[in-house]
Each structure stands twice: as structure tokens, then as C-alpha cells.
Amino acid sequence: MTEQANVNTDRAVLVSGCFDLLHAGHVEFLRRAARYGRLHVIIGSDQTIRGLKGRYPVNDERQRLEVVKAIRWVHDARVGSGSGWLDFEPELRAIRPYVFVVNDDGDKPEKRALCEELGIEYVVLERTPGDGVAPTSASAIRQRLPLPFRIEIAGGWLDQPFISRLHPGAVIVASIEAGEGFVQYTGLAASSRNSAIELWGGALPTGDAVRHAQMLFAYDNAPGRSSHVSGSQDHLGLLLPGVNRLDYAGEYWPQAIASITDESTLAWLESVLRLVPLCARDESFDPLANMRPSAASAKQLAAATDNCWRAIESRNAAALGESLTASLCAQLEMFTAMAPPHILRQVQSIAASGLGAKMSGAGGGGYVLAVASNAAEGIPIRIRRPAAEYH
Numbered sequence: 001m002t003e004q005a006n007v008n009t010d011r012a013v014l015v016s017g018c019f020d021l022l023h024a025g026h027v028e029f030l031r032r033a034a035r036y037g038r039l040h041v042i043i044g045s046d047q048t049i050r051g052l053k054g055r056y057p058v059n060d061e062r063q064r065l066e067v068v069k070a071i072r073w074v075h076d077a078r079v080g081s082g083s084g085w086l087d088f089e090p091e092l093r094a095i096r097p098y099v100f101v102v103n104d105d106g107d108k109p110e111k112r113a114l115c116e117e118l119g120i121e122y123v124v125l126e127r128t129p130g131d132g133v134a135p136t137s138a139s140a141i142r143q144r145l146p147l148p149f150r151i152e153i154a155g156g157w158l159d160q161p162f163i164s165r166l167h168p169g170a171v172i173v174a175s176i177e178a179g180e181g182f183v184q185y186t187g188l189a190a191s192s193r194n195s196a197i198e199l200w201g202g203a204l205p206t207g208d209a210v211r212h213a214q215m216l217f218a219y220d221n222a223p224g225r226s227s228h229v230s231g232s233q234d235h236l237g238l239l240l241p242g243v244n245r246l247d248y249a250g251e252y253w254p255q256a257i258a259s260i261t262d263e264s265t266l267a268w269l270e271s272v273l274r275l276v277p278l279c280a281r282d283e284s285f286d287p288l289a290n291m292r293p294s295a296a297s298a299k300q301l302a303a304a305t306d307n308c309w310r311a312i313e314s315r316n317a318a319a320l321g322e323s324l325t326a327s328l329c330a331q332l333e334m335f336t337a338m339a340p341p342h343i344l345r346q347v348q349s350i351a352a353s354g355l356g357a358k359m360s361g362a363g364g365g366g367y368v369l370a371v372a373s374n375a376a377e378g379i380p381i382r383i384r385r386p387a388a389e390y391h
Contacts, residue, residue, distance in 0.1 A: 011098035016042040016088035020057035034073035041077040042088035150189035150237030155305035159231035168249035169302025173237030189234040274378025301330035321356025321371035328358035
């Protein structure tokens with residue numbers, strides 16, 4: 001049914017949701033739901049949200065629970081013990097509320113069917129921020145969080161014309177959300193990210209992501225800013241959501257861009273990829289020292305990247321690991337100074353303990369990107385999605 005005005009009852013009413021990055025819209029929803037009775041709130045667990053959205057919430061379940069409990073219209077709140085869209089079902093059956101309330105974004109056929117089965121009134125409220133409050137959403141708030149980082153998954157160096165002129169090929173990159181567990185050093189496009197902060201004040205610009213990446217590329221490579229041209233994979237990798245294949249053929253900008261943004265593939269990729277920290281690279285590190293690029297090694301790198309893209313599309317972890325290792329081998333063939341001996345030994349050990357690995361970025365230290373056989377190893381990544389939220 002739709003919302004009724006001035007409902008006043010002492011009977012129990014129940015709502016469920018993520019309630020991450022709590023904002024005025026959440027509070028107004030809870031205020032209006034409480035008009036139906038004593039308001040019980042079921043918070044989606046961290047694991048439930050991870051399963052539904054392929055990422056963990058910004059605030060963990062304990063923090064979200066305490067904030068919701070502090071809202072004056074909430075009679076009681078707890079973390080849901082179920083899973084999926086019906087993660088609240090055990091609590092719903094135990095509390096047996098008179099009314100179950102959702103907003104229009106959270107209206108799901110399976111929720112409605114469950115309430116019909118149990119004889120519970122089902123109410124849908126339109127989303128509204130309340131009188132005099134500008135509309136917002138958790139998606140919009142996430143866009144104002146610290147700028148993402150970039151990981152290069154395979155093919156790095158092919159964005160440089162002196163390599164892709166030897167043989168055309170792709171670089172695969174992903175924009176990952178800033179979070180706890182890693183720091184701003186080698187391998188995550190930290191210098192280009194700092195340039196983005198100078199340009200936009202630490203928030204992602206809205207609008208055409210490719211155009212903004214072109215702007216950032218031009219800013220990073222303005223005369224006098226650097227002695228070498230920073231590859232455009234950094235800038236596109238920061239700005240484009242999802243996983244992106246950038247095809248280069250002798251120019252600084254890719255001739256084609258292909259993107260993967262479907263939830264199931266991104267969630268799978270997050271489940272198998274891990275960042276493993278090394279040490280920060282030495283200030284005297286020069287990845288171009290003793291380089292020996294050749295058409296054969298550039299072709300080998302391009303082939304490894306093609307295999308990597310196919311592995312991601314087919315969600316084949318073993319093939320993904322093999323392609324990462326092959327990509328690193330091709331990079332080392334051209335840039336022998338990319339990994340000092342002690343770093344290379346660490347990378348090889350990490351690769352051997354899982355399904356494959358490579359250095360992130362130009363090397364010299366920083367991070368290893370690994371396909372882990374044990375999901376508990378390393379630092380998990382959160383790939384930035386196009387705006388979408390679990391309500």
C-alpha cells in the first residue's frame with residue numbers, strides 16, 4: 001500500500017537497510033516510518049552488503065548500528081542475521097511487526113511476497129529529504145569522499161608511444177576507492193592523484209570522465225611540470241569507474257576504450273585480487289635504466305594483456321594469475337631495472353604462493369598485485385562503481 005497520513009499506533013513497525021553515510025534522507029525516512037508505530041530497524045551486515053554490492057560499506061556494522069540507535073524515532077535496532085535482500089527475515093519473523101516499511105528504491109517483489117505470506121502490512125514511502133533540505137544520497141556522498149587510486153592490472157608501458165610503436169597493445173586499469181590499509185606510494189598513480197587534488201580539491205568532477213581524464217593528462221604534462229610524459233593510463237584509470245581496457249597504437253592517448261562495469265564481474269575480481277605492500281621505492285630509482293625494448297617483448301606484453309582481459313571476462317582466476325605473471329615477465333624483459341633483486345624475490349615469492357602476481361605500476365617498490373589462492377591474504381580492493389547504492 002502507499003503512505004497514509006497521521007498514522008498513530010503502538011504496534012511494532014520494521015524497516016531494513018544499509019544506513020551507511022547517514023544523511024537527511026535516511027533520517028526523514030525513519031521519522032516517517034515511526035509514524036506507524038514503535039520503530040525497529042534492521043541494519044544490513046557488512047557481509048550482506050559485500051555480497052549485494054561487491055564492496056564493504058564505508059562504516060562497519062557496529063558504527064552504523066550505534067548511529068541509527070541514536071536517532072530519537074528508533075525504538076530498537078540490530079544487525080540482520082540473514083543474507084541477501086531478505087537479510088532481515090529472521091528478525092521479521094521474530095518481531096512480527098504490524099507494518100513493514102520500505103522506500104521506493106527498496107521496494108522488491110520478494111519483500112512484498114514475504115510480508116503477504118506473514119500477513120504483515122507492506123508500505124512504500126517515496127524518498128524525500130524533508131522540508132527545506134536539499135536532496136542527497138549515499139551515492140552523491142561517496143563521490144565527495146577522497147579521490148580514488150588507480151591500479152594497473154596488466155600491460156603497463158604500452159601507454160608509452162616508444163613501446164606501442166614497436167607493437168600495439170592494451171593496458172588494463174581499474175579505479176579503486178580510497179580506504180584503510182594502503183598508503184600513497186608507488187604503483188597507485190599517487191602523483192597523478194595529487195595533481196587531481198590540485199585541480200578539483202579532492203573530489204571527483206561530475207560529467208564526462210574521459211574529458212576530465214584528458215584535462216588531468218594535460219595538467220600533469222604541462223611544460224615545466226615534469227621531465228617525462230606521464231602515461232594516460234594513470235589519468236583514465238583514476239577517472240573511469242570499473243575495469244577498463246585502453247588500446248594504444250603509438251600515441252599518448254588510446255585509440256579505443258572498453259569497459260567492464262557489471263556488478264557480478266567486478267565483485268568476482270575483487271574477491272580474487274589483493275594488494276600486497278612492499279617497501280617504498282628508493283628515491284634514486286630509475287625504471288628506464290638499462291632498458292632494452294623490442295618488438296618481440298612488446299608483442300609478448302600485448303598478448304599477456306589480451307589474455308588478462310579474456311580471463312576477467314570469463315572470471316577465470318587461474319588464467320588471470322598466469323596473465324599477470326606473464327605481463328610482469330614481459331615488462332622485465334624490456335625494463336631490466338624495474339625490480340631490484342630484493343624486490344623481485346619478494347614478488348616471485350608472492351606469485352608462487354598464489355595463482356600469479358605482478359608489480360603495480362612502474363616498479364621499484366610499492367605494491368604487488370596478486371591473484372590470491374587465499375582470499376584472507378593481502379589488502380582487498382574496492383573497485384569504484386558507477387553511482388548505485390544498496391538502500
